[in-house]
Amino acid sequence: MYHDPEIAEDTRARMLAWRHDIHANPETAFEEHRTANVVANALMLMKIPVHRGLAGTGVVGTLKNGDGPSIALRADLDALNMTELGNRGHKSTCEGKMHGCGHDGHTAMLLGAAEHLARHRPFKGTVHFVFQPAEENEGGGRRMVDEGLFDQFPADAVYGMHNFPGMPRGHFGIRVGTMTAYLDTFEITITGKGCHGAMPETGIDPVVISAQLVNALQTIVSRRIGATDSAVVSVTQIHGGDTWNVVPETVVLRGTARALDAAIQDRVEAAMGQICAGMAQVHGAQVALKYMRGYPGVVNTAGETAAAVAAAASLVGDAQVHTDIPPAMGSEDFAFMLQKRPGAYIGIGAGEGPNDPPIHNPYYDFNDAILPLGAAYWVALVKRQLAVA
Ligand SMILES: [Zn+2]
Ligand SMILES: [Zn+2]
Incomplete structure (x- = not known):
């Protein structure tokens, strides 16, 4: 003592x-x-x-x-x-x-x-x-x-x-x-094409894209960052849609990314950009990533x-x-x-x-x-x- x-x-x-x-x-x-x-x-x-x-x-x-x-x-x-x-x-x-x-x-x-x-x-x-x-x-x-x-x-x-x-x-x-970790935040806006929920083929559904995107983002830590390096990617918000029978025009995801090394944090940001661009291309939607450096x-x-x-x-x-x-x-x-x-x-x-x-x-x-x-x-x-x- x-x-x-x-x-x-x-x-x-x-x-x-x-x-x-x-x-x-x-x-x-x-x-x-x-x-x-x-x-x-x-x-x-x-x-x-x-x-x-x-x-x-x-x-x-x-x-x-x-x-x-x-x-x-x-x-x-x-x-x-x-x-x-x-x-x-x-x-x-x-x-x-x-x-x-x-x-x-x-x-x-x-x-x-x-x-x-x-x-x-x-x-x-x-x-x-x-x-x-x-x-x-x-x-x-x-x-x-x-x-x-x-x-x-x-x-x-x-x-x-x-x-x-x-x-x-x-x-x-x-x-x-x-x-302590490098702390960043991100916001991803998925813009598809709104339509009737009964006729999804007439639009581009940002809800389905957001579901795939959340999963794809989890592969950054599990598949792109070495097991002995440390990083976290957490999607903490999903906002989209107002009613039962309308496919919304946009969905917004927000979350936080952390790492213990500045170079790892750069790789997380780059991978996130790549995944968002790829997802946009696959679905014919717009996927805009805003990646914000924090502490x-x-x-x-x-x-x-x-x-x-x-x-x-x-x-x-x-x-x-x-x-x-x-x-x-x-x-x-x-x-x-x-x-x-x-x-x-x-x-x-x-x-x-x-x-x-x-x-x-x-x-x-x-x-x-x-x-x-x-x-x-x-x-x-x-x-x-x-x-x-
Ligand atoms: Zn505190
Ligand atoms: Zn404190």
């Missing part, structure tokens, strides 16, 4: 208060105005200079202590569009919005680390505390990067952290290379992963830092920051037992017991990477 008593009692109490306050007042993508105020006010009380406005509601605090390397530590601010079903004192007060991914806890842990580092200054160099909006779906991390995050706040490396309820508290998990994979660099491992191990011991966890098919927009700077994304164990709700579950709640360990991880990382000579 975690023995480092470094994070002071008053900071621990404040982290708990921030966490519950943010949890009770969830805000979703690019609307995190109140949350950004909480963060900015807290940083200003620590006398940390604050910059606001990157990606709208983004907040960056910069703590400089002499000359030395620079590091960016990132937390996410946003909640999800879902209704909380658990019943706790700090339950969401906003119907239909909920901190179901623990970003309230991520924000509180980074604020706790900022307070400790501002008070004790156990480093030489510059620490940027990056609080980004809209991690879920909207790519607030990409917007911060596009709007000049690393031009305005030059950092040698960038680090991120996410709570893992499926991993026991007191453990960390990480890997070099791809941690790239989170790809950890070797040196920074080693630093993250060492920082975590200094707190919980080598045995509780798992350095080769399997990559996840979920995705994370911290990837956009890692495309610009070397860095590492680590999972902090938050599990208490097998019945813990997973993230994005309506009964989920961030585990407050890991707040001090999370803050201590950031502190350990800064002390290590920005060591006082």
Whole structure:
């Protein structure tokens, strides 16, 4: 277990208060105005200079202590569009919005680390505390990067952290290379020729084509991607038709494609295009594919992963830092920051037992017991990477 008593009692109490306050007042993508105020006010009380406005509601605090390397530590601010079903004192007060991914806890842990580092200054160099909006779906991390995050706040490396309820508290998990999947979405519009349901020979039936297309798309993963490579193609929506006796003019399919490697993702896209074109030709219909690139994979660099491992191990011991966890098919927009700077994304164990709700579950709640360990991880990382000579 975690023995480092470094994070002071008053900071621990404040982290708990921030966490519950943010949890009770969830805000979703690019609307995190109140949350950004909480963060900015807290940083200003620590006398940390604050910059606001990157990606709208983004907040960056910069703590400089002499000359030395620079590091960016990132937390996410946003909640999800879902209704909380658990019943706790700090339950969401906003119907239909909920901190179901623990970003309230991520924000509180980074604020706790900022307070400790501002008070004790156990480093030489510059620490940027990056609080980004809209991690879920909207790519607030990409917007911060596009709007000049690393031009305005030059950092040698960038680090991120996410709570893992499926991993026991007191453990960390990480890997070099791809941690999370490349996430794309697609929309396929099949345009045939509408006709009477009794006389299909007078039209071109997009419903039959859509059925064949769903099956054909499943051959991408099973027949075109090697068994040791990873990809997923899921058709998640089929829309077409309004009544019993009309063959519709169009059917629309939508879905998601994921892979752990950019080259595999390119092959999935190419195969999908080929299958759609072939299907159009076979049936004399139009099959239009719109393939949309989403989040790239989170790809950890070797040196920074080693630093993250060492920082975590200094707190919980080598045995509780798992350095080769399997990559996840979920995705994370911290990837956009890692495309610009070397860095590492680590999972902090938050599990208490097998019945813990997973993230994005309506009964989920961030585990407050890991707040001090999370803050201590950031502190350990800064002390290590920005060591006082
Ligand atoms: Zn999430
Ligand atoms: Zn999350």
